[in-house]
Structures are given as C-alpha cells and as structure tokens.
C-alpha cells in the first residue's frame with residue numbers, strides 16, 4: 001500500500017520555544033498507530049533542534065533554505081546546516097516566499113538543486129495566485145518545469161512537489177476552502193506531465209505530488225482518492241494536534 005505524505009507547515013507560529021515543543025509533543029501524541037504515512041513537521045528555524053528532539057514518529061522539515069553551503073550570507077541558513085540538525089526536508093518556493101520575499105523560479109530552482117546536493121529533500125511549491133476556473137493555468141506547469149532544471153533523474157525519488165493554489169490557502173483574503181478534487185487531479189496530471197517532458201513518464205511517477213490549501217480532516221480523503229494526490233501540505237490545521245492527527249489518520253487509511 002502506498003504511503004501518504006503529510007507535511008505540517010507551521011509558518012511563523014507559535015511565538016515561543018516552549019509552545020513549539022509542546023505543540024510538537026501534542027502532535028506526536030495525536031498521530032495514529034499504526035501510521036501508514038510519512039509525516040514531516042516544519043517549525044520556524046529557531047525551534048528546529050528542540051522540536052526535532054520531540055519528534056518520534058514524524059520527521060523534521062525546514063520552511064526554506066539558502067542555496068550556498070557556507071559563507072558570507074548574513075541571515076541565511078544552508079542545507080548542510082539543516083542536515084546537521086537532522087532536518088530531512090525543506091519547503092522550497094512557498095507562495096508566501098514568492099510573494100513577500102520576491103523569490104522567482106530561478107531562485108527556487110537554485111534552492112531545489114542545492115537541497116538535493118546537500119542531502120535535503122525539497123518540497124517544491126507551485127500554484128497560481130488567482131482562481132482560474134476548471135483549467136489549470138500554464139503558470140503551474142511553468143513553475144514545475146523551471147524547478148527541475150539541472151536536477152538529475154536519480155534524485156527524483158527524493159523530491160516532492162506541492163500544488164498550492166494561492167487563492168485556496170486559508171490565510172488568503174476571500175479563501176473559501178480547499179480546491180475541488182477533480183481540479184486537484186488535473187493539477188496533478190499537469191505537474192506530472194511537465195516532469196515527464198523533462199525526463200520521461202516513468203521518472204515523473206517517482207516524484208511525490210501533494211496538495212495544499214485549506215486542508216482539513218473532512219477533505220483529505222477526497223484529495224487522495226479523487227484528487228489522486230500522494231498527500232497534503234497543511235498550514236492552519238497543523239497548529240491543531242487534534243485536526244492534524246485526524247488528517248494523518250485518514251490519510252493512513254487510504
């Protein structure tokens with residue numbers, strides 16, 4: 001049975017170390033046994049090491065990383081530094097980084113390549129900003145295509161792509177819940193095709209593709225079954241151990 005892949009993206013929450021360690025411990029307690037899912041918890045940078053110590057069933061992730069390994073880059077964090085904290089995954093190119101920090105496809109590709117070479121599995125985020133009807137706008141395929149430039153085929157099994165339509169993210173003004181499962185499936189096919197065009201169809205199947213945007217326990221089943229996604233990137237609901245645990249429980253029973 002295929003394992004689901006569920007990521008908790010805490011964003012810039014919670015606001016203290018104590019609260020972060022407590023949240024991690026509460027999430028661990030809320031996870032199901034047995035668990036047929038790979039779960040990644042991505043706290044803010046300063047909480048990575050202590051949160052990592054609180055994780056048992058889940059793995060540690062970062063919310064970003066820089067592309068250089070070391071050097072004079074004030075304020076930046078490298079993949080090698082993250083790997084030394086036993087960080088396994090890094091979210092790359094989240095729409096909030098594209099919007100508020102000016103990250104473009106070229107920067108995101110550099111980060112994705114650096115992650116692979118520095119021993120971190122990238123979770124590459126793509127998605128359109130505006131609600132665009134039933135069709136998946138070309139920007140989604142373009143972002144996916146750009147992200148994979150220079151990445152070797154052998155590395156694909158360690159790469160995750162998250163389709164996150166920005167308009168469906170819970171904190172976006174006017175957001176009205178998760179995207180429809182049939183549209184999510186279309187996004188999956190579009191992303192898979194852009195990877196297949198660069199490599200080949202069999203290689204594209206190795207990349208895990210997940211959905212993000214207002215994922216709650218009520219939606220995860222359809223996202224996986226009808227949306228044919230490998231899992232989900234969860235923001236708001238990942239701050240609630242009860243909701244997050246329930247999402248993982250349902251994703252485990254696929």
Ligand code: PGA
Nearest residue numbers: 169170213214234235236
């Ligand atoms: P959300 O966030 O689940 O709160 O919509 C998802 C994300 O932005 O990663």
